[in-house]
Amino acid sequence: MIDGDPALPLAGPPRVEPVEQDRYDRLRRDLAHAVSRLCPSWLAAARDDIVQVAVLKVMGLERRSEGNYSSEGKSPLAASYLYRVAYSAVVDEIRARRRRPEVELGEDEMANTHTSAEPAPDAAARAREIGRGIRACLAAMKEERRLGVTLHLLGHSVPETARLLGWAAKRTENLVYRGIADLRDCLAGKGLAP
């Protein structure tokens, strides 16, 4: 289901040139991959719609700006800008769906919520337990360690973590090192060991 956006004509796919199509294909592929890995599991059946909403928003935006750059000599929108717009659209769409009243999933949707790429239900339950333990342990951690470990566990390397938090590299390494050790101890205390 795609929510209507009055600014976007949804009557059909807009005409795009081959190179632009390649760019949209790439954006769609990257979005689909990221959303399939990170979209909430209770929205599994809506992943394609969420990606489609974001891509249409980007295409609409670029089409609206196209008249400007073709007549005024401006460059097409930068890829970084398009990805940023698509990202915001995905996050907004997920948040909008999160706010809607919860509905019971039908059998087909239930079937779609578990894919072969995901862990089996028992393993998933165990991972959830550990994940909730991680959040509880983070909450009990000293603030600086919590920030360092959180960023590291969100996917950033230690040098990236240092840059983003504005800390010296060595200090960050120590905080993350000790924070991860604290986290493992805390999880072990809860009987959890990933």
Add this chain to the structure above:
Amino acid sequence: MSWPPEGSAEALRRAWAAADRDERAGADPGLAAPEDPPDAERIWRAVAGELPPAEVQVLVAAAARDPAVAQAWRLAHELQVAMARDAAPGARLLPLRSLRLSPALRWAIAATLAVTLGAGLWLRLAPDAGGPGPVVRGGEPGLSIAAAVADGAALSRHDLVLRWTPLADPQARYSLRVTTADLQLVAEVADLDRAEHQLPADALRSIPAGATLLWQVDGSLPDGRVVSSPTATVRLRD
């Protein structure tokens, strides 16, 4: 010192992400009450290193508390990595049809843009004063890092040595991160004093021959500056 110290933080990452995917605000009484979520644009800019550290810290603290913020952060990070990978040399280029230039000049400009986009994400400036010092952009003599292994080269899993151009300062230390094409962490090593590292065959055991690995190096200078290489790729062979 190798990183992480024991086991891999990857198991913790996966478990935490899996738990967050199943959370729906208000569904778990153990969760804190949902807050007003930060604007998506702010999260994107924070991940891109475009916000001052104080603002980033507020958002990271929110991600530690709120599964939805953590998920939005992961999504931004993954998309920015994908964007950088797509924009790396060899990727298809942006359209330049609006510029009235010769085809040769268009390709030259497009290649420059692609390299700049790819390098731009990885070679970010430090976000603000008070941090570890500026992050150096590539290009200055002795202050850039580039892969010294041909991009896309096929390397044996039993002798997979990644090499890069060293920084001029012999005190520089390097950290290396290697992932699969779908961004699963394969290895992360810090505090290297040489501009090369051999990945242990054990770390590659579960990765099939023919798989593409992405790798990137950060170099840290004694004065706190950090230099990052563009992301490069190798192909794994038996």
